[in-house]
Amino acid sequence: MSDVLASLRHLLPSERVLTEPSDLEHYGRDWTRQYPPAPLAVALPESVEEVQALVRWAVEQNVALVPSGGRTGLSGGAVAMHGEVVVSMQRMHRILDFDPIDRTLTVEAGVITETLQQAAREKGLYYPVDFGSRGSSQIGGNIATNAGGIKVIRYGLTRDWLAGVKVVTGTGEVLECNRGLVKNATGYDLRHLFAGSEGTLGLIVEATMRLTDPPRAPQVMVMAVPDMDSLMQAFAMFRARLPLTAFEFFTDKALAHVLAHGGKRPFDSEAPYYVLVEYETPDEATSEAALAAFEHGAEQGWLIDGVMAQSETQAAELWHLREGITESLASRTPYKNDVSVRVSRVPAFLADMQALFAREYPDFEVVWYGHIGDGNLHISVLRPEAMAMQDFVTECGRVTGMLCEVLQRHGGSISAEHGVGLLKKPYLDTIRTPAEIELMRQMKRVFDPHGILNPGKLFDS
Amino acid sequence: MSDVLASLRHLLPSERVLTEPSDLEHYGRDWTRQYPPAPLAVALPESVEEVQALVRWAVEQNVALVPSGGRTGLSGGAVAMHGEVVVSMQRMHRILDFDPIDRTLTVEAGVITETLQQAAREKGLYYPVDFGSRGSSQIGGNIATNAGGIKVIRYGLTRDWLAGVKVVTGTGEVLECNRGLVKNATGYDLRHLFAGSEGTLGLIVEATMRLTDPPRAPQVMVMAVPDMDSLMQAFAMFRARLPLTAFEFFTDKALAHVLAHGGKRPFDSEAPYYVLVEYETPDEATSEAALAAFEHGAEQGWLIDGVMAQSETQAAELWHLREGITESLASRTPYKNDVSVRVSRVPAFLADMQALFAREYPDFEVVWYGHIGDGNLHISVLRPEAMAMQDFVTECGRVTGMLCEVLQRHGGSISAEHGVGLLKKPYLDTIRTPAEIELMRQMKRVFDPHGILNPGKLFDS
Structure with missing residues (x-):
């Protein structure tokens, strides 16, 4: 055992310093899969003081620390591949305080997103930041990446719900x-x-x-849309007429993957695009407005078909058509892009993006979907089975460089909500x-003078 | 003329470099009145390039710059008292772009808050950050102070509406x-x-x-409240039952000043506290809920009397009872505190604050009012006419130090929304x-390596 490890074991009880190869692999990576994990060890602190001690130890030993939440990230921000010590927050999972007047929950960083949502619900309130990885992601990681997700159009990003945060800096100072x-x-x-x-x-x-008040009687519709212009028209109409909580879209290709993985076809009609609209229906008038909006959209030719959930079960089935996409593609380990432009630039950007992919990815299947109301598209490129992973990643990296040029022309961003980490660093x-x-x-x-906090992520220092 | 001034006059046309004593006085101070203005000159740039040139010149000449918006600040953040060059943004007042899909207005920093609000209204939209100095304050200053105001409970602070900002750093770099x-x-x-x-x-x-959608049929009520506990109960009730856009309160002393300055008494009943509640009434049900809430509050003894605006004119009259306070006190040049605690701590904090003031300000009139839904209180201490200004400020500074101790006990802040500037620096x-x-x-x-940007504000560097 190295001296470094030995001194680490002086800081924490032995069962909270992991060095088994399976642990190093498990804690050393996130949902990206192209970075081989190789941390020195995994530390599991249980208190702020233990985190401070770890930082001071890291400074002394000149060891890098990789903070680690649920490791559901998609840009390699939580990857440890160079002998770092992973600092997992999973043992810091207490709910510390609830204040009914301020309507706040104070929690340790390792609390799972879904646990926070559930704790809010138990108090008759609502924590609105939500996304597919709610069952694994942790609130500390959500803050560190300013997580967005499926309700941004109505509720904003994690930062918008952050009333206070306690942090240990790179010198061990608590702020x-x-x-x-x-x-x-x-x-x-x-x-x-x-x-x-x-x-x-x-x-x-x-x-x-x-926290906030729960949405009043959320209702879900899924509709088929013939083209991108219609989609933007439908978005403008629904936004003007309904209290939207989500406006998500996906392509026929994305739907096909979900259906192949047990998803339920929403209706018989087929179309190149589909939208999922969620809105509150506090009263009869809103329900009528939703129907009138659908009818208007159908008359205008923006909407080909549609279905409105008649039960919570059906609402969950409709949501699965959108939220099940990632899972339905997981076994293909897709190369992911997560881009954004101003909403007004979506149609022009999409036209250029589609032209680029048609030209540069002639043989790859490209599945895209996303949060159109935020100008945010997720793109999953699927590897042909015959192609070696490394060749595939290299090829996708090349096209991502060209995608960046398209984004620059349209004032967009190469990372809308996944962060930079390692994966987007070349494009920052x-x-x-x-x-x-x-x-x-x-x-x-200034915050990390010794360069021990997640070095090499975001940028090379 | 000094060499420094001569070189400044090379940068800008002479009519945009002001050095008349009246100009130096006018541009060298804000709404605080205790700092004698003494800038070297006032520069009026008209473009980003001119601002960059001013910064580079300031670095070269080692002259400090004081950025200057509407100078409605209450903490001395825009005061120039040490031979600085004031950089007034008043000539940079163009509205550059409106995007109906993104629902954004892009403006130069010198655009007046009210002009921005009006421009939004003309597009059928709404810029919701609002406060008494809307007719003079500028958007650049609003951002630099993260201005709050009277609609924070519903719409948040300036930062929540900031989609993008262009800045010139202390090295002349544009970000x-x-x-x-x-x-x-x-x-x-x-x-x-x-x-x-x-x-x-x-x-x-x-x-x-x-920008956002305009509020739907805003309605205003003013009510009389017998004590602080009742006020907090009423707040909890109204927040739970109505879509509040404002919940403001003021004391009988504050009301008396407004009435003495032409305000209209809302009803005959008198009480130690008054609240102004503004909420949207999109439908009949909300109007009924508002009445029911008032009746419930009256039954519980939380509300002694109340009035609901029957016209826009009356709504404006009711708002004047709250917004007219500052103006009604202006001739007394009050010493101001602007404090906040978590909403849940308001009653306990107020009890301690009142005890402090009763003990330490036995002979001063203290008027307080504020944004109870944000935990934010404004306190205006009035100088006895026989007391010299300097003695008064010294005495208020002493008590402010004690107020800080009370705030610390309750986890509060000595500046809720006025910023630190010079006035709060000793308490930071x-x-x-x-x-x-x-x-x-x-x-x-990092941003201002030469120390030329508003030095001495916030903290001594």
């Missing part, structure tokens, strides 16, 4: 940022700096999250200028 | 932060760092602001730790 206040104009808002910092500025150990300079990247590097040095 | 995207997970979100940075990290030159360390302040100092050095 309590904002402490749950609604208004606090006392200098730079470090809370917002940590949101989306991907573990490079500090280790998130606790958070106070805002297509959305951030050299001056911005240099400022970010210097900011990292 | 375009976020570019109007809804989702953009590509590293540290500098946009949120500039919100609330009080001109110490960069000069805000342009911004893209999000009661809400931010030495470690945080040191990190802020280092961050300032």
